[in-house]
Amino acid sequence: MGNTAVLVLVVITALGFDFTNGFHDTGNAMATSIATGALGPRVAVALSGVLNLVGAFLSLSVAATIASGLVDTHVVTLTVVFAGLAGGITWNLLTWFFGIPSSSSHALIGGVIGSTIAAAGGSGVLWHGLFSKVIIPAGLSPIIAGLIATIGTYLLYRISKNVTAGARNHGFRIGQIGSASLVSLAHGTNDAQKTMGIITLALIANGTVGSTANAPFWVILSCALAISLGTYAGGWRVIRTLGKGLVEIEAPQGMAAESSSAAVILLSSHFGYSLSTTHVATGSILGTGLGKKGATVRWNVAGRMATAWVFTLPSAGLVGAGGYALAHGIGGTAGVIVDLVILIAIAGTIYLKSRKTAVSHNNVNSEWTGSVAPSESESEPVAA
Amino acid sequence: MNSWINLTALWQIVVVGLLAGAGLPALFAVGLRALNTPAHGVRTVTATGPDAAAESDHVYGGNPAGLAIAALCFAIVLAAIGWGIYLIVSST
Numbered sequence: 001m002g003n004t005a006v007l008v009l010v011v012i013t014a015l016g017f018d019f020t021n022g023f024h025d026t027g028n029a030m031a032t033s034i035a036t037g038a039l040g041p042r043v044a045v046a047l048s049g050v051l052n053l054v055g056a057f058l059s060l061s062v063a064a065t066i067a068s069g070l071v072d073t074h075v076v077t078l079t080v081v082f083a084g085l086a087g088g089i090t091w092n093l094l095t096w097f098f099g100i101p102s103s104s105s106h107a108l109i110g111g112v113i114g115s116t117i118a119a120a121g122g123s124g125v126l127w128h129g130l131f132s133k134v135i136i137p138a139g140l141s142p143i144i145a146g147l148i149a150t151i152g153t154y155l156l157y158r159i160s161k162n163v164t165a166g167a168r169n170h171g172f173r174i175g176q177i178g179s180a181s182l183v184s185l186a187h188g189t190n191d192a193q194k195t196m197g198i199i200t201l202a203l204i205a206n207g208t209v210g211s212t213a214n215a216p217f218w219v220i221l222s223c224a225l226a227i228s229l230g231t232y233a234g235g236w237r238v239i240r241t242l243g244k245g246l247v248e249i250e251a252p253q254g255m256a257a258e259s260s261s262a263a264v265i266l267l268s269s270h271f272g273y274s275l276s277t278t279h280v281a282t283g284s285i286l287g288t289g290l291g292k293k294g295a296t297v298r299w300n301v302a303g304r305m306a307t308a309w310v311f312t313l314p315s316a317g318l319v320g321a322g323g324y325a326l327a328h329g330i331g332g333t334a335g336v337i338v339d340l341v342i343l344i345a346i347a348g349t350i351y352l353k354s355r356k357t358a359v360s361h362n363n364v365n366s367e368w369t370g371s372v373a374p375s376e377s378e379s380e381p382v383a384a
Numbered sequence: 385m386n387s388w389i390n391l392t393a394l395w396q397i398v399v400v401g402l403l404a405g406a407g408l409p410a411l412f413a414v415g416l417r418a419l420n421t422p423a424h425g426v427r428t429v430t431a432t433g434p435d436a437a438a439e440s441d442h443v444y445g446g447n448p449a450g451l452a453i454a455a456l457c458f459a460i461v462l463a464a465i466g467w468g469i470y471l472i473v474s475s476t
Binding site for chain 2: 148149175178185
């Protein structure tokens with residue numbers, strides 16, 4: 001029989017991860033709408049939060065997939081799941097601090113794989129599944145999304161050439177809100193399910209539910225709420241990088257980017273790829289910079305992101321492996337608690353450090369001066 | 385087709401993605417352009433100074449035929465989105 005105390009800690013940590021997943025990814029859907037002024041920053045995160053909640057209930061087909069196709073479920077214990085989550089959360093918070101839109105899905109997958117390797121060695125990992133379902137799609141998806149967004153942007157500017165400037169802005173802002181809403185919906189459908197899958201995996205590992213069980217309703221509800229609240233909290237640092245740092249965006253570009261993201265995410269999940277919404281959104285935004293004549297694309301910002309993407313799986317994996325080694329070394333419930341205390345300490349430190357260069361709905365759209373932290377003099381209030 | 389990349393899925397994602405992700409917004413743009421068409425044919429471009437019409441937020445240009453075309457375009461876009469969401473929900 002399982003260990004209820006550890007199970008409770010795992011569920012809480014999983015919901016904590018879900019929350020970081022939410023605020024890390026708000027920008028994927030809403031950064032361009034905030035940057036073009038189609039939506040006020042606070043309205044945007046509220047809308048995205050609600051749609052994430054709805055999206056989480058929309059489709060429940062992906063019950064326990066994220067781990068089952070990537071690691072050997074027989075070697076997964078509660079401690080493995082816990083250490084994997086700790087790796088995912090740590091990487092999410094670090095990248096959020098630096099305003100880098102890295103993939104929450106990869107952070108989670110990396111963490112779980114790292115802790116699995118620490119627990120059972122490399123044979124516990126289904127490498128073929130990892131490459132064909134995660135790594136190769138991760139390389140292809142931003143390129144495809146970027147291509148679609150480039151063509152979309154070109155078409156939009158071409159077709160709307162004779163439309164008056166005022167009408168064009170007005171019209172495409174409406175279109176942009178619609179397409180960004182679809183991305184939020186898709187995000188809720190995809191990412192909330194990943195945490196539902198992880199919690200279900202923990203319940204299975206603990207013997208609380210049978211190995212073929214679907215996610216119980218309280219799991220669905222709590223995951224939906226956690227990702228929705230996280231989205232509403234708004235990862236302003238990441239929003240700023242995506243909306244201002246990468247490309248200066250106009251309304252038609254925003255609509256093209258969000259449409260491309262929504263189409264690629266929904267299509268790929270239809271084919272069973274647990275794609276990173278972040279990679280797709282970033283690819284789309286880059287593409288929209290390429291599709292408009294004379295638009296500036298900050299390739300150094302893009303390069304920093306791509307570097308972070310490459311490191312996401314191994315870094316989260318290392319933290320996950322370290323977390324497992326520590327918890328396993330101490331043993332039992334005490335080991336997990338020690339891990340949790342360290343995790344909370346890391347999270348607290350990063351949060352406190354972030355207060356010094358806070359990015360909020362007030363200064364998210366300030367002029368890009370080379371870093372995520374807006375310079376004091378140039379921060380201007382944004383109508384909310 | 386090989387075991388690392390599912391090429392069938394890949395080209396479907398690219399083709400359907402282009403239709404939905406670039407085609408639908410393009411159709412939206414066609415609708416917007418039709419809606420914005422002035423009542424009597426081509427817009428006269430003022431040579432200098434800020435054009436009052438260009439600055440205004442009025443999307444409707446005053447052409448009934450344009451309005452009808454726009455309504456058709458927007459209806460197709462909305463129907464396609466609705467159909468897509470239906471497909472996702474029904475695949476559960």
